[in-house]
Amino acid sequence: MMKITITGSSGYLGREIIRFLEKNKFIVNSIKRKKDNSYFWDPENKKINNEIIDNSDVIINLNGAKIIQPFRRKKLSKIISSRIKPTRLLFETIKKSNSPPKLIISASATGFYGNRPNEIIDEKSPKGRG
Numbered sequence: 001m002m003k004i005t006i007t008g009s010s011g012y013l014g015r016e017i018i019r020f021l022e023k024n025k026f027i028v029n030s031i032k033r034k035k036d037n038s039y040f041w042d043p044e045n046k047k048i049n050n051e052i053i054d055n056s057d058v059i060i061n062l063n064g065a066k067i068i069q070p071f072r073r074k075k076l077s078k079i080i081s082s083r084i085k086p087t088r089l090l091f092e093t094i095k096k097s098n099s100p101p102k103l104i105i106s107a108s109a110t111g112f113y114g115n116r117p118n119e120i121i122d123e124k125s126p127k128g129r130g
Contacts, residue, residue: 003027005039005052005101007086008062013107017060029056043086053090054099061090061106083108 114128
C-alpha cells in the first residue's frame with residue numbers, strides 16, 4: 001500500500017486530497033506543527049523527524065499561511081516565509097534521506113481572486129479587489 005505524507009493538510013485543498021486518498025485506500029500521514037502529533041515538524045526551527053521522509057512513498061507539500069486578509073508588507077513577508085522555509089526544510093531532509101520518496105508534489109499559491117461564488121476561477125482570471 002502506498003504511503004503518502006502531506007503538509008498543509010488542515011487547509012481546504014489538503015483536506016480534500018486526504019479525503020480522496022483515504023477513500024481510495026492509500027495510507028495518509030499529515031505533517032503538522034502540533035507537538036502532540038507523531039508527524040510533528042517545526043520549520044521555523046528546522047525540526048523534522050527524518051522517519052517521516054524515510055517512510056513516505058510520496059510527499060505532497062501544500063504548506064503556507066492563509067491568504068484571506070488584505071496584503072500588508074508584514075503579512076506578505078509571513079506568506080512568503082511560510083512557504084519557503086518549510087519547503088526548503090523538506091527538500092534538505094529529502095536530500096539526506098537513505099530512503100527518499102519516489103515522488104514529491106509541491107504546490108503554493110499567493111494569488112488572490114476575491115469572493116466570486118458564481119464564477120469559475122482559474123489562473124487567467126483577473127485579481128480580486130484588495
